[in-house]
Amino acid sequence: MTDGEKLLLSNQVCFPVVVASRLITRVYSPFLEELDLTYPQYLVLLALWETDRQTVGELSRKLFLDSNTLTPLLKRMEEKELVYRNRSKQDERSVVISLSETGIGLKEKAVCIPDQIIRSLEGSSVSTEEILKFRETLGKLIAILDK
Amino acid sequence: MTDGEKLLLSNQVCFPVVVASRLITRVYSPFLEELDLTYPQYLVLLALWETDRQTVGELSRKLFLDSNTLTPLLKRMEEKELVYRNRSKQDERSVVISLSETGIGLKEKAVCIPDQIIRSLEGSSVSTEEILKFRETLGKLIAILDK
DNA sequence: TTTATATTTATCGTACACGATATAATCGCA
DNA sequence: TGCGATTATATCGTGTACGATAAATATAAA
Structure with missing residues (x-):
């Protein structure tokens, strides 16, 4: 692997994860705000x-x-x-x-949040199967990162 | 999709992304610390x-x-x-x-960082192909979340 | 039993992250 | 040409993150 490829790989994986994390908290925030x-x-x-x-x-x-x-x-x-x-x-x-x-x-008021989050992510081009694979890779990455 | 499945899906995707994000900054931090x-x-x-x-x-x-x-x-x-x-x-x-x-x-001192990050993630059970697929899904998710 | 070591929280300082709001400059349109 | 709307930054307050360190309790070794 060349240095250029390494830069691309680390930045095109790590940076997007960090961005996605921030966007996720933003998507949750309007629903959570109602519950303070x-x-x-x-x-x-x-x-x-x-x-x-x-x-x-x-x-x-x-x-x-x-x-x-x-x-x-x-x-x-x-x-x-x-x-x-x-x-x-x-x-x-x-x-x-x-x-x-x-x-x-x-808890009663919060049970609808996952539904609303899923709805926010709906209409996307991401299949359930793709999500499952994503989750699997993510789990592996966390295991490595946490060592 | 049942409420239970929605809870599982949103929490088992969103939460891990947030965790991975924090772990990523932790992995970078010793290398970045040297550059203040x-x-x-x-x-x-x-x-x-x-x-x-x-x-x-x-x-x-x-x-x-x-x-x-x-x-x-x-x-x-x-x-x-x-x-x-x-x-x-x-x-x-x-x-x-x-x-x-x-x-x-x-920049000269920072060029080695991606190499060190990749090395930190090495010896893992995650193939390059899997990473590429991961990055692709991540990109789609960001596009949806950013709407 | 002492004493050294490890574990569990807490505290402190610095740096994000972000909603709400303010300010100044630019743009658009009557 | 004006003047309201939009755009680009900045400011402020609150809430995480986290390294470094402290303090209290529990454990283990001599």
Whole structure:
């Protein structure tokens, strides 16, 4: 592979991923705004709706975010009374994040979001099969990047 | 498509893209750190190395970033004397960004970065063909998301 | 048991990212 | 020619990201 090809490959894969990421949060934002949520906050809720009562560390591993990002984010969610933050009894170092009634209730309003996102992406020239392949490659890339 | 499938699809495509984006900037960061650059600053330089003297608007369209992000970013690059910012003579509203000698010189040190990135991603189970297909789908997704 | 080490969060500083808004220059049209 | 609409940047506030570091707790080795 020549240097030119390497430049092309890294820039024509990495840069578009970064751009797509920003565009994705923009597509979510009008729907999330109605719930007074940001995209990272929505991700935290998705994780908690699936499994309530997770430590900061568990959320950290699932969301690929460290405590320096998560702690302030979770504090903002606590201020909005979406979640509680409590030191674990078993391990005083850990902080357990649990859903408040408000946080649980928000799930009802959020279930339509994926539908609206899919609708936003509809009418496209991207087949379901292509999406599945894309997701597969993306998973491999993340595994490599995360090493 | 059921709601469950929609949730799975949107979350299993959108979320991984966002994660991959963060991981990509992390992979670049040690190499960029040696040049005292951030990833967005590197993207600006890539654009300018290809075509010097571009307005904020032109950079905005290429990088998918608005002036509220670009202006402070470009000012930091100006402070580091990587670029100049000058009002256009033809259109006093526009600001032309041009490379300084330092900015031009940095290209020499940066040419090895794509090689190092590719090397970081090497030994993977992702074929070149798969990457090309990935890039193609990514391009379509960006086109849809950007509408 | 001590003491060194590792783990889990939190804090701080810097740099994006972006919605809302402001300002100045240019354009279009009556 | 004017003057309202559009365009190009800039400013401001809030919310992530993340490297570096600190602080508290738990674990392990001597």
